[in-house]
Amino acid sequence: MTFSQYLTLIKSPETTPDVAILWDFAPYPSIGQTLWRTWSTSAVGLSNFARYSNPEVDRLLSEGRAATDPAAACKSFEEAQKLILADRPTLIIAFPEIIEVYDKTVAELPYSPVSAVFDLSLMTLAK
Numbered sequence: 001m002t003f004s005q006y007l008t009l010i011k012s013p014e015t016t017p018d019v020a021i022l023w024d025f026a027p028y029p030s031i032g033q034t035l036w037r038t039w040s041t042s043a044v045g046l047s048n049f050a051r052y053s054n055p056e057v058d059r060l061l062s063e064g065r066a067a068t069d070p071a072a073a074c075k076s077f078e079e080a081q082k083l084i085l086a087d088r089p090t091l092i093i094a095f096p097e098i099i100e101v102y103d104k105t106v107a108e109l110p111y112s113p114v115s116a117v118f119d120l121s122l123m124t125l126a127k
Helices: 003-009 031-039 055-066 070-087
Strands: none
Touching (some): 055 070
């Protein structure tokens, strides 16, 4: 099935598949945007594939996205993540393995918490 066909399916609870795509987004510089598009009620039928809805999580995500102080935003996002984890809205049944092979002249590739994509632009020479 194409991705556009999949997006049509998730618009309705009756047609949302029991098994969903998890990695469909670009890495964002802030976790807030990723959390919002994955877990906010307003993203149900768009990018919240689990159809997860928790008013307190919505409040914390909105609060964090509106915060101008990075520490306050981080606190809101951490609290939202704790609630999401406690609710256990998804069960990840498969995760792609990424194997990296390089010699000692290439520095280790940095880990990205929001993307499992191999990004060649992150390659640097070892010191």
